[in-house]
Every structure is written in C-alpha cells, then in structure tokens.
C-alpha cells in the first residue's frame with residue numbers, strides 16, 4: 001500500500017532565486033484546473049480508500065504538484081543541462097526533447113544544453129560518442145519525425161562513468177527520457193551523485209509504448225502507438241471478411257502488459273478475441289480457445305484475433321529467446337504459434353480457413369506522435385523543467401488523474417502497470433468482443 005513516505009520528493013536544497021515565471025503565478029490558487037505549489041494532491045481518489053487509511057485528512061498520502069515555482073534552486077545563467085533518451089522507441093521522444101530545450105531556453109534563459117547520444121552509452125568514453133549541442137534552432141522541427149534525434153540504446157552502463165561525464169561537462173541538471181529500466185539507471189546515477197556530494201538534479205520523463213509504468217494516467221506515445229495498431233486490426237478485419245473462413249490474426253507489442261491490445265481493440269471494434277499476458281488461456285479442450293474460434297468461424301464465416309506479444313508464453317516454452325541487453329525478457333513468438341495451431345485445428349476438423357497474420361511490431365512505435373501526444377509531451381517537458389529548476393531530483397514528472405505531479409523514481413519502478421483482469425478496462429474488452437471470461 002502506498003504511504004506518505006513513498007511520495008516524499010527529494011530536493012537539492014532551498015529555492016532562493018526568483019523564478020522568471022514568478023510574475024505569472026501571482027494570482028493563482030488551487031482550483032480543479034490548477035494547484036498552487038504549497039498545496040498537495042491526494043493520492044487516494046475514493047472515499048473507501050481514503051477512509052481505510054484511518055488517519056486525519058492532513059495525514060492522507062499526497063503528491064507534490066508539478067508546475068512552475070515562484071522561487072527556484074538553480075541560477076539559470078550558471079545552469080548546464082544534459083538530455084538522454086534510453087530504451088525502445090516511442091512516439092513523442094523528439095517532442096519531449098524539443099519541449100525541454102524550448103522551455104529551458106525561452107523561459108528560464110538556460111543556454112547550455114547538450115544531448116547524449118544512444119542512451120546511457122553516450123556518457124561512456126569507450127563508445128566515443130560526441131555530445132550534441134541542443135538549441136531552439138536545432139530542435140524546432142524535430143517533432144515532425146519519429147524516433148529520437150539523440151539515438152537510444154539498451155544495456156546497463158556504469159553509473160560512476162556516467163557521473164564522471166556529468167562532472168567533466170559541469171552538468172547540474174540531467175533529464176532522462178525512458179521507461180522502467182532507464183529510471184532504475186537514473187536512480188543509480190543519483191546514488192553516485194550523492195556519494196560525491198554533487199548538486200545535480202536528475203529528472204525522469206517516463207516513456208514507453210507499453211504503458212507499464214504505474215501510478216500515471218498513461219505514458220506518452222501510448223495513444224499514438226495504439227492508434228497505429230488499429231490500422232493493422234482493421235486490415236485484418238478486411239482480409240478476414242473477404243475470404244471464406246477468413247481469420248485475421250494480429251500480434252502487438254506491449255511486453256508484459258496488454259494495454260495496446262486492449263485499447264486498439266476497443267478503438268477499432270473489429271476483434272472477436274483479445275489475448276493478453278495478464279489473462280492465461282487454454283488452447284485445447286472443449287472450452288479452449290481453438291474450439292471456441294472454430295465455432296465462431298463456422299457461425300460467422302470469419303474472425304479477428306488480437307494477441308499481445310507477451311500473452312500465452314506457456315504455449316511457446318522451449319523457444320528460449322533469452323533476455324535483451326537490459327535484462328528484459330525476450331518472448332517466444334505467440335503469433336506464429338497461434339497461426340500454426342489455428343490452421344492445424346481447423347484443418348483437422350475439415351473447417352475451411354484462410355489465416356492472415358499481421359505483425360506490425362516496430363511500425364507502431366517509430367512514427368511521429370499524434371497531436372494529442374505531441375501536446376502531452378510538451379506539457380511533460382514543461383513540468384520536467386519546472387521540477388529541475390526548483391531543485392527536485394530522483395523524481396519522474398507525470399500526469400495522474402489529469403494533474404501533473406512529481407512521483408519518486410523508487411515508487412515508479414516498484415511495480416509494473418498491468419491490465420487488471422477484474423478491472424473496468426478488461427470488462428469493456430469482454431463486452432466489446434463477446435469472448436468468454438476464460439478459455440480453460
């Protein structure tokens with residue numbers, strides 16, 4: 001259970017410098033549209049959860065609000081900033097980089113901003129990566145392209161060497177744009193910064209198309225990625241409806257979470273089945289998936305199946321793809337397994353079938369952000385700059401229940417965000433597809 005200690009935000013010290021944005025903050029007060037910096041945002045949002053704490057109102061766990069402060073910690077004229085992007089691609093990475101540079105330059109007057117290339121390896125001399133000077137002119141139109149102008153990578157790097165690079169370049173603010181692994185790497189950097197008694201702020205902007213980062217509404221880029229995924233689901237539906245016994249089968253990314261599969265199905269209500277990592281399913285047997293699919297195809301003449309890449313791994317044992325450079329599990333190919341098993345099952349029963357397999361894989365994450373995610377990325381970048389200039393560290397900036405907040409990194413990596421099989425989202429998917437609650 002999350003408590004107040006989990007939500008405490010670390011700071012480098014008192015804020016004594018007038019913020020350039022202070023004149024804009026004078027008349028503000030806490031409303032449903034804004035929160036003043038002295039206020040806090042309740043963590044629990046139902047009476048039952050708040051009541052279960054059994055503590056007075058002021059002791060309920062609460063989050064520090066994001067947004068500009070009247071006073072800041074860093075002197076903009078003496079501030080040098082580093083930016084790094086790590087892990088898998090996600091629509092909006094360039095939007096975040098652009099937003100950070102424009103906010104730092106235009107509103108705080110920070111002039112020295114560098115980008116580290118290819119993830120954390122950009123700090124390590126052996127990789128010979130030069131840094132990239134980031135100015136408004138350099139970043140102005142980078143949001144038109146997917147990917148990241150800095151490049152990215154996976155694989156743990158030595159935090160001591162990373163902090164050596166920060167010291168060599170006199171960097172006192174580091175923005176890390178990445179997912180769970182990146183945030184863990186940032187925590188290692190914070191530890192070394194403290195051991196050396198340095199005053200360096202490390203702020204995370206949570207990134208992943210998987211939406212597997214907890215305690216936030218949705219990670220940036222997720223909406224764009226799931227929108228891209230709907231194109232494959234629609235194509236699968238067209239193929240399935242255009243052939244006797246047509247079956248469209250779509251495999252989608254998402255790692256150990258089924259959010260992309262769920263939302264892209266709800267958006268393009270063409271799927272008859274959604275299979276996700278969070279809900280096991282039996283393939284065989286009278287109540288298994290294959291038999292149910294056979295009946296659906298014989299009744300309707302076609303069907304669409306959406307499967308998340310991490311689903312049904314118990315059916316692809318023996319394929320030992322191992323782990324990637326960051327230690328993330330690599331999955332057996334559930335898409336190809338399902339394709340094979342569906343054809344075998346229907347052929348054996350003399351049921352005509354034409355299976356069309358779609359694996360959009362990287363196509364959903366290498367596109368530019370849609371306008372919604374672009375706006376979201378810009379606001380996240382603004383919040384990250386405000387947090388850093390106010391001397392916060394070891395936090396990610398996030399939107400939680402429509403409010404921008406500071407979430408300690410330790411909490412952000414304490415668990416993974418999953419589709420709750422008993423939650424509203426999965427209920428909606430079952431209602432949309434009409435599939436049984438369980439295949440067993």
Ligand SMILES: Nc1ncnc2c1ncn2[C@@H]1O[C@H](COP(=O)(O)OP(=O)(O)O)[C@@H](O)[C@H]1O
Nearest residue numbers: 087154155156157178179180181182184185326
């Ligand atoms: N457990 C960890 N501890 C420290 N650093 C990590 C850890 N896992 C990953 N990293 C660092 O974070 C980077 C990205 O992590 P990864 O899990 O691949 O992607 P993402 O952060 O997008 O989920 C890796 O290049 C690695 O340097």
Ligand SMILES: O=P(O)(O)OC[C@H]1O[C@](O)(COP(=O)(O)O)[C@@H](O)[C@@H]1O
Nearest residue numbers: 087088179207208209210253254255
């Ligand atoms: O980019 P790689 O190494 O092929 O890994 C693919 C994985 O990256 C992702 O696209 C995004 O993962 P991260 O955001 O955690 O990096 C996953 O959905 C997918 O399983």
Ligand SMILES: [Mg+2]
Nearest residue numbers: 179180181208
């Ligand atoms: Mg990740």
